[in-house]
Amino acid sequence: MRLTTEEQAMLDGEKGRLVQTAMENIVRYGQVLGAQELCKITKATVFCGAHHYLEVCDSEDFHEVFTRLNLARDEVIPFDRTSPECYIQSCVAACDQFVYEPLNQTEEFFKKNQYYVEEARKAGVTVVGSCSPYLTGWIPVRGEHFVTTESGVTILGNSLWGACCNSDGIEAAFWSSICGRTPKWGYHVQENRHATHLVHVEAPLDSPIEWELLGKAMGMRLPVTVCTPVIVGDFKEVDFVKLKSFFTALAITTNCRMCHIVGITPEAGTVEMAFGGHEVEDEFVITQEDIENAYQPLCDKTEGKVDLVSLGCPHYDIHQIKKTADYLKGKKVHPGVNLMVWTVYPVKAMADLNGYTRIIEEAGGRIYTSTCPVTVGETLLKDYPSQVYDSLKQSGSVRSLPLEQNVYYTDMYRAMEAALTGQWKEEYRWKK
Amino acid sequence: MEKIILRGRGVLPGIVEGTALVCPKGITGWGGIDPKTGEIQDWDNPNKGRTIQNTILVMPGSKGSNGWSCYFGAARAAGCAPKGWLFSAIDSSAAVASAVMQIPTIVDFDKDEDPCSRIENGDYVRMDGTTGVVEVTKSSQRQ
Numbered sequence: 029m030r031l032t033t034e035e036q037a038m039l040d041g042e043k044g045r046l047v048q049t050a051m052e053n054i055v056r057y058g059q060v061l062g063a064q065e066l067c068k069i070t071k072a073t074v075f076c077g078a079h080h081y082l083e084v085c086d087s088e089d090f091h092e093v094f095t096r097l098n099l100a101r102d103e104v105i106p107f108d109r110t111s112p113e114c115y116i117q118s119c120v121a122a123c124d125q126f127v128y129e130p131l132n133q134t135e136e137f138f139k140k141n142q143y144y145v146e147e148a149r150k151a152g153v154t155v156v157g158s159c160s161p162y163l164t165g166w167i168p169v170r171g172e173h174f175v176t177t178e179s180g181v182t183i184l185g186n187s188l189w190g191a192c193c194n195s196d197g198i199e200a201a202f203w204s205s206i207c208g209r210t211p212k213w214g215y216h217v218q219e220n221r222h223a224t225h226l227v228h229v230e231a232p233l234d235s236p237i238e239w240e241l242l243g244k245a246m247g248m249r250l251p252v253t254v255c256t257p258v259i260v261g262d263f264k265e266v267d268f269v270k271l272k273s274f275f276t277a278l279a280i281t282t283n284c285r286m287c288h289i290v291g292i293t294p295e296a297g298t299v300e301m302a303f304g305g306h307e308v309e310d311e312f313v314i315t316q317e318d319i320e321n322a323y324q325p326l327c328d329k330t331e332g333k334v335d336l337v338s339l340g341c342p343h344y345d346i347h348q349i350k351k352t353a354d355y356l357k358g359k360k361v362h363p364g365v366n367l368m369v370w371t372v373y374p375v376k377a378m379a380d381l382n383g384y385t386r387i388i389e390e391a392g393g394r395i396y397t398s399t400c401p402v403t404v405g406e407t408l409l410k411d412y413p414s415q416v417y418d419s420l421k422q423s424g425s426v427r428s429l430p431l432e433q434n435v436y437y438t439d440m441y442r443a444m445e446a447a448l449t450g451q452w453k454e455e456y457r458w459k460k
Numbered sequence: 461m462e463k464i465i466l467r468g469r470g471v472l473p474g475i476v477e478g479t480a481l482v483c484p485k486g487i488t489g490w491g492g493i494d495p496k497t498g499e500i501q502d503w504d505n506p507n508k509g510r511t512i513q514n515t516i517l518v519m520p521g522s523k524g525s526n527g528w529s530c531y532f533g534a535a536r537a538a539g540c541a542p543k544g545w546l547f548s549a550i551d552s553s554a555a556v557a558s559a560v561m562q563i564p565t566i567v568d569f570d571k572d573e574d575p576c577s578r579i580e581n582g583d584y585v586r587m588d589g590t591t592g593v594v595e596v597t598k599s600s601q602r603q
Contacts, residue, residue: 056472057556057559060554060555062550081530081531082534084537177527179524179525179527195528195553197526197527198526198527199556214552253520279525
């Protein structure tokens with residue numbers, strides 16, 4: 029691998045043990061890939077907080093846990109700096125920014141999470157606590173190299189913004205944030221960004237949930253290996269919420285990390301442009317029936333009482349919160365139902381400013397920040413036998429937990445109806 | 461006993477041998493294994509309940525979210541790593557996981573030497589992470 033003088037100096041330890049270790053790991057990562065050189069990273073999101081998988085390291089010291097799990101070293105290397113040239117935000121943490129009791133967490137765990145997040149902040153990470161870093165201005169532009177721990181943001185950044193990112197991982201996002209480099213490989217190389225699979229979408233797509241289901245339907249047809257589909261169809265009234273829903277669903281149901289949309293994404297003005305002269309490895313059609321078939325296994329069929337309704341995965345933007353408040357205004361959530369709305373702190377502040385928070389709270393709901401149900405995990409979810417989500421990702425992830433609840437997935441309005449009536453009814457299932 | 465030789469690209473050095481655990485559809489990283497035991501938890505994985513610890517783990521590549529590597533890294537920290545692993549074709553998540561695990565790693569096999577189809581659970585595997593040579597002794601009693 030060819031390293032620049034600056035990169036070699038980092039590898040030689042001239043910027044300290046932390047930077048050296050990050051560079052050693054990045055170089056090893058690049059060697060496994062077969063990369064010839066590295067590229068500069070200018071935006072990153074990193075996974076901070078006392079996440080449950082870190083508990084395998086039985087230590088009170090954040091830096092020991094960080095070193096063993098994120099740097100993969102058995103010594104203790106303090107995480108005390110990041111690359112000054114890189115704009116780094118934190119992804120969701122294991123707790124809400126402010127409260128722990130409503131999430132059934134202990135004060136001890138909440139303080140541990142705060143300690144973990146604070147140490148990352150001191151190292152140069154801006155504490156945001158969102159899976160949706162673009163809500164706070166983190167938007168890489170075309171050709172900009174970035175890393176993220178969020179699969180949906182990888183695919184959104186590659187596809188919609190034309191920025192460059194691979195799905196690498198939580199550890200690698202920290203390494204890149206520290207040394208400012210990633211292997212120049214995969215989607216960081218222009219020649220690799222062409223389409224491989226052609227998907228004709230015949231199903232009419234209107235609401236965000238229908239775009240999510242397109243992601244799932246494609247996941248049922250695409251290979252398990254990395255591929256780059258291009259979708260073509262008569263798409264109407266496409267907006268960012270629909271696209272973030274689609275890319276998030278596609279990211280968790282496939283190994284795709286880039287998906288062109290003809291006429292919408294910048295590297296796919298036409299089908300031919302998307303393929304760039306490369307062969308079409310496979311081609312198929314997604315019909316309305318495919319969308320409906322994708323939905324059926326995602327939503328339980330049992331009717332009955334509802335205990336939890338969760339809105340906002342990915343985190344809601346202010347307009348989605350406004351729509352929630354508009355719908356709930358003057359209504360009351362059924363007693364015994366916990367209505368949770370998830371976003372990022374600055375959006376919550378805007379919701380406060382605009383009176384949306386008050387309306388949602390008067391209806392009996394509450395806005396939370398910095399995390400989400402599945403990230404909080406079983407501690408929260410075990411007490412709710414019947415749960416409704418307006419997100420394919422959230423509902424699918426909850427299904428993977430070793431719990432036995434009813435899990436329902438529908439659009440935001442039907443989900444709110446379930447919160448208001450306290451019942452899951454057949455009519456709340458999504459249908460065209 | 462029948463022996464076969466497969467050749468891939470050796471990317472992390474070391475010679476190890478052990479019993480193969482083959483997951484032709486991969487393992488979901490985030491939530492797919494219990495890092496404290498190395499046990500596979502994927503609900504639709506035929507190897508559900510088996511541990512990756514001390515095996516030669518064979519997979520096509522990574523699967524699922526960007527959080528793939530960290531569960532394997534956590535298994536490493538808990539002392540539950542495989543002895544070595546083979547990937548049919550490398551991808552970025554699997555490469556990060558390899559850099560974290562620091563175990564002998566061989567990747568990028570020709571299609572007719574795909575370890576996911578040529579190796580089965582219970583086969584005895586000796587792998588050289590420098591040369592990329594994989595020696596497989598077929599098991600007469602497959603698990």
